[in-house]
Amino acid sequence: MATTHVNPTRMELTRLKKKLVLALRGHKLLKDKRDELMRQFLDLVRKNKALREKVEAGIRAADKNFVLARASMPDEEVNVALMAPKQEVSLEVGKRNVMSVEIPVFTYKTRTPDKNDIYSYGFAFTSGDLDDAVKSLSNIFPDMLKLAEVEKSCQLMAAEIERTRRRVNALEYIMIPNLMENIRFISMKLDENERSTQIRLMKAKDLMLEDAHHYKDKLKNAPIKT
Amino acid sequence: MYKIAVLGDRDSIYGFAALGLDICPVSNADEAAKKLRHLAESGYAVIYVTEAVADEIVPEIARYSERLVPAIVPIPGASGNTGSGIANVKKFVEQAVGSDIIFSGESK
Numbered sequence: 001m002a003t004t005h006v007n008p009t010r011m012e013l014t015r016l017k018k019k020l021v022l023a024l025r026g027h028k029l030l031k032d033k034r035d036e037l038m039r040q041f042l043d044l045v046r047k048n049k050a051l052r053e054k055v056e057a058g059i060r061a062a063d064k065n066f067v068l069a070r071a072s073m074p075d076e077e078v079n080v081a082l083m084a085p086k087q088e089v090s091l092e093v094g095k096r097n098v099m100s101v102e103i104p105v106f107t108y109k110t111r112t113p114d115k116n117d118i119y120s121y122g123f124a125f126t127s128g129d130l131d132d133a134v135k136s137l138s139n140i141f142p143d144m145l146k147l148a149e150v151e152k153s154c155q156l157m158a159a160e161i162e163r164t165r166r167r168v169n170a171l172e173y174i175m176i177p178n179l180m181e182n183i184r185f186i187s188m189k190l191d192e193n194e195r196s197t198q199i200r201l202m203k204a205k206d207l208m209l210e211d212a213h214h215y216k217d218k219l220k221n222a223p224i225k226t
Numbered sequence: 227m228y229k230i231a232v233l234g235d236r237d238s239i240y241g242f243a244a245l246g247l248d249i250c251p252v253s254n255a256d257e258a259a260k261k262l263r264h265l266a267e268s269g270y271a272v273i274y275v276t277e278a279v280a281d282e283i284v285p286e287i288a289r290y291s292e293r294l295v296p297a298i299v300p301i302p303g304a305s306g307n308t309g310s311g312i313a314n315v316k317k318f319v320e321q322a323v324g325s326d327i328i329f330s331g332e333s334k
Contacts, residue, residue: 041322048315049328056302056311063304066241079240087246091228091271093295104294106271108230110246119244134244141245144301145230148272152297154315158322159292165324 006182008189016186020179027171034164037099041157048154051147058140065133072127081121081130087111101160103153106145228295231265233258234276238303242274255282262286262298271295276303277310 006012070078087110094105119134210216232242236251243249250265252258258279263286265273273296280287280300287298300311312329319328 038322042328045315045319045322045328048318049312052312052315056307059302060307062241063238063302067304082240082243085243085246087244089230089246091230093228093271095294102294104271104297133241137241138245144274144299145272148274148297148299151299151315152294154318155291156294158318161322 006186008186008193010190013183013186013190016179016183020176020183023171023175023179027168027176030164030168030171033099034161034168037101037157037161037164040098041154041161044150044157045154048147048150051143051150055140055143055147058136058143062133062137062140065129065136069127069129069133072129077126078130081126086119098153098157099160101157103156104149106149108145228269228271230272230274231270232274232301233261233265234274234279234301234303235305238276238278238305239274247274252279255279259283259286266290266296266298271297273298274301275299276301277308278303278305281308281310 006016089111090109092107092109094107095102096105097103119131121130123131229248231248231250232239233250233252235253239249239251248270250261252261258275262273262275262283275283275287275298277300280298290296290298300314302308302311316326316329320326
């Protein structure tokens with residue numbers, strides 16, 4: 001069924017045919033894009049899951065250590081010990097283009113290059129548990145940053161995949177069938193017009209011949225042969 | 227040059243200060259939402275939010291989902307894990323694939 005009104009003209013037919021070719025090519029490209037995005041996304045999301053489990057376990061363990069540390073020293077001392085951090089982290093954000101999706105790449109820099117130089121307090125008045133706690137947290141930190149990067153990438157890619165999938169489906173199930181239907185409609189209509197012109201010409205020819213030769217009269221007056 | 231922030235209740239996040247991350251203790255959802263907006267506009271590329279707080283400011287976090295930075299990442303807090311972090315990842319899979327094919331093996 002032709003849902004929209006189309007002009008059954010040759011010009012329209014050419015236009016629609018061009019559009020169909022374009023739609024088919026777009027459909028193929030988008031489908032390829034979707035498949036490739038999906039492949040990369042699945043890899044990434046598996047990585048995301050593994051990282052998240054690791055980070056969550058790490059943070060939980062660090063939290064436990066902090067609870068221990070707070071149990072063995074007064075609250076104020078913990079606060080004072082952590083009040084002035086020695087370490088400082090700054091972040092460089094790069095971009096990577098994956099199938100037209102821009103995903104972030106984080107590289108971090110710490111102020112002091114020594115990874116163990118993270119204790120912002122003298123060891124005299126703090127318990128060893130606090131050292132453990134800070135250490136365990138700092139061990140998990142590179143993974144945390146990686147997690148942020150991977151999770152953001154997953155988020156952006158998921159959105160892009162959804163968009164691409166919608167486009168592919170719209171082309172495949174709506175745009176292309178509609179175009180084909182319209183093309184069929186126009187070519188049928190043109191054929192029909194051609195046939196009717198042909199018939200009209202034949203009819204006109206008959207009439208003109210009749211006018212010139214009076215076949216009917218001749219037929220009537222002709223002697224009947226037996 | 228970007229910075230990293232941690233947002234959540236004080237007990238969950240004070241340890242991150244030792245790593246050189248900026249900590250922003252908040253006590254209720256309104257404060258958290260306001261703080262998050264402030265952080266997002268002032269050069270923080272990664273904002274870790276404890277799951278308990280993240281659950282309360284979901285619409286606020288969703289506003290940044292389409293942007294490259296900041297990346298807002300839920301982390302478990304001291305008061306325990308609400309599971310919203312892993313649920314988030316699950317949601318990405320559902321959004322992209324249409325159904326959950328990564329986590330479907332494990333029931334929770």
